[in-house]
Amino acid sequence: MEFTKGHGTGNDFVILPDPDGALDLTPGLVAALCDRRRGIGADGVLRVVRAAKHPEGAALAGEAEWFMDYWNADGSLAEMCGNGARVFVRYLLDTGLAEPSDAALPVATRAGVVRARIEGADVAVEMRRPRLYDASTATLGGLTLAGTAVDVGNPHLVCPLPAGLDLPALDLGRAPEVDAAVFPAGVNVEFTAPGAPVAGADGHVLMRVYERGSAETLSCGTGACAVGAVALRDAGRDTGVVAVDVPGGRLTVTVTEDSCWLCGPAVLVATGQVTAKTLHP
Numbered sequence: 001m002e003f004t005k006g007h008g009t010g011n012d013f014v015i016l017p018d019p020d021g022a023l024d025l026t027p028g029l030v031a032a033l034c035d036r037r038r039g040i041g042a043d044g045v046l047r048v049v050r051a052a053k054h055p056e057g058a059a060l061a062g063e064a065e066w067f068m069d070y071w072n073a074d075g076s077l078a079e080m081c082g083n084g085a086r087v088f089v090r091y092l093l094d095t096g097l098a099e100p101s102d103a104a105l106p107v108a109t110r111a112g113v114v115r116a117r118i119e120g121a122d123v124a125v126e127m128r129r130p131r132l133y134d135a136s137t138a139t140l141g142g143l144t145l146a147g148t149a150v151d152v153g154n155p156h157l158v159c160p161l162p163a164g165l166d167l168p169a170l171d172l173g174r175a176p177e178v179d180a181a182v183f184p185a186g187v188n189v190e191f192t193a194p195g196a197p198v199a200g201a202d203g204h205v206l207m208r209v210y211e212r213g214s215a216e217t218l219s220c221g222t223g224a225c226a227v228g229a230v231a232l233r234d235a236g237r238d239t240g241v242v243a244v245d246v247p248g249g250r251l252t253v254t255v256t257e258d259s260c261w262l263c264g265p266a267v268l269v270a271t272g273q274v275t276a277k278t279l280h281p
């Protein structure tokens with residue numbers, strides 16, 4: 001099996017080219033590939049498959065040639081992955097599966113079609129506008145934090161830390177406890193603190209994330225979009241630009257009237273061959 005390894009602000013992926021949807025990708029194989037000691041190691045898998053050849057992509061084949069079949073490291077599926085979409089587009093362009101053009105490149109996902117463009121060394125992806133829909137809480141150890149539930153195609157809970165709590169000191173070694181009635185399918189939880197003003201941005205937020213299906217990661221693109229939307233709401237704004245600093249770097253989130261752009265670096269670092277048999281004892 002041929003693979004490429006890539007990342008966006010340290011959110012890393014094993015990319016599997018499978019244009020015709022021939023690969024028997026299972027939760028067990030995904031978890032084995034993502035294992036950081038016994039496999040290649042990653043936060044998730046991106047299968048690159050023609051939309052027409054994937055049961056969940058076929059309906060979108062008229063709008064996008066490629067379907068991003070995204071899997072979390074534990075072998076679960078997710079609707080959307082913002083950094084994954086940016087890395088996916090980098091892969092399509094670098095391998096010649098898509099041509100660079102001035103027009104935005106459409107990619108089909110479980111959350112619908114997203115559109116991407118290259119901005120210098122960065123890849124920007126336009127996703128749906130985050131929908132803030134509820135108040136809830138996350139409990140970490142003995143600490144319960146208030147947060148806002150946000151739908152970015154996948155579910156998020158954004159919890160700003162009260163003054164006096166140190167973001168780097170949070171222990172994200174275990175999953176935060178959340179309200180299963182609000183998040184029946186689980187949730188990605190973002191913890192935030194205010195950042196110093198950044199030129200050209202309406203807001204600046206520092207973020208750490210505990211991802212559903214992948215534990216703590218160095219970055220989460222949809223999470224950054226959720227965080228950006230909450231920061232704008234808290235500043236009394238509907239639209240604007242927010243710089244979101246994650247442990248893996250900086251993402252720029254631009255919330256417009258009807259969509260959300262996520263921009264940042266997307267890098268391919270290695271290619272190789274892996275044998276499913278070796279991964280599966």
Ligand SMILES: N[C@@H](CCC[C@H](N)C(=O)O)C(=O)O
Nearest residue numbers: 078081082083154220221222
């Ligand atoms: N890291 C991703 C989000 C991946 C999916 C998430 N863990 C979920 O289960 O919803 C991103 O960059 O958005």
